[in-house]
Amino acid sequence: DQQVKQNSPSLSVQEGRISILNCDYTNSMFDYFLWYKKYPAEGPTFLISISSIKDKNEDGRFTVFLNKSAKHLSLHIVPSQPGDSAVYFCAASPSNDYKLSFGAGTTVTVRA
Amino acid sequence: DADVTQTPRNRITKTGKRIMLECSQTKGHDRMYWYRQDPGLGLRLIYYSFDVKDINKGEISDGYSVSRQAQAKFSLSLESAIPNQTALYFCATSDASTPPLNYGYTFGSGTRLTVV
Numbered sequence: 001d002q003q004v005k006q007n008s009p010s011l012s013v014q015e016g017r018i019s020i021l022n023c024d025y026t027n028s029m030f031d032y033f034l035w036y037k038k039y040p041a042e043g044p045t046f047l048i049s050i051s052s053i054k055d056k057n058e059d060g061r062f063t064v065f066l067n068k069s070a071k072h073l074s075l076h077i078v079p080s081q082p083g084d085s086a087v088y089f090c091a092a093s094p095s096n097d098y099k100l101s102f103g104a105g106t107t108v109t110v111r112a
Numbered sequence: 113d114a115d116v117t118q119t120p121r122n123r124i125t126k127t128g129k130r131i132m133l134e135c136s137q138t139k140g141h142d143r144m145y146w147y148r149q150d151p152g153l154g155l156r157l158i159y160y161s162f163d164v165k166d167i168n169k170g171e172i173s174d175g176y177s178v179s180r181q182a183q184a185k186f187s188l189s190l191e192s193a194i195p196n197q198t199a200l201y202f203c204a205t206s207d208a209s210t211p212p213l214n215y216g217y218t219f220g221s222g223t224r225l226t227v228v
Contacts, residue, residue, distance in 0.1 A: 043219030102155035
């Protein structure tokens with residue numbers, strides 16, 4: 001049973017607009033949450049993370065929001081650029097266990 | 113050279129054959145992991161190793177075995193390959209002294225395995 005769920009397999013957005021990717025989790029022991037980005041024929045690369053003591057973390061065009069009560073996090077990309085077209089994975093880990101659990105991924109396509 | 117190197121990049125094998133996927137890293141990380149990616153299922157953990165003498169099963173270890181030959185090398189074996197092991201396999205590393213929050217894992221480029 002997947003503990004990290006990304007219910008939208010794909011997202012299409014126009015260049016310059018906001019991309020919002022959603023992720024839900026079921027394990028209340030998760031304390032660390034990360035987003036990875038993956039291009040074809042490459043491995044996933046770390047994008048941004050947040051710990052459970054925060055509700056927002058921002059890094060340039062990327063912002064992650066965490067709602068612990070709802071067991072939900074989201075990734076906002078503003079403004080979206082063509083190079084953002086990729087698969088995005090949500091991942092989570094308890095603080096005492098550095099194994100990451102991943103979601104199924106969301107494929108983002110940024111249209112010119 | 114890549115920080116995490118996986119060989120081969122692509123492999124087609126027949127049902128029942130034994131196959132080994134290899135992973136080597138130059139990051140100096142103690143922790144290494146094997147994941148497989150399947151459409152709609154994301155990345156699932158097969159095995160992980162926190163040091164050379166520590167090997168642990170992940171959530172889908174049946175049909176697989178691993179060997180940690182050195183700090184830098186972690187190989188995954190399919191003793192008798194079956195078609196539902198067709199997938200994209202990723203090796204990853206992490207630093208034991210750094211929480212996953214800071215940098216997460218470093219992944220290799222993957223091995224695409226097809227079992228026919």
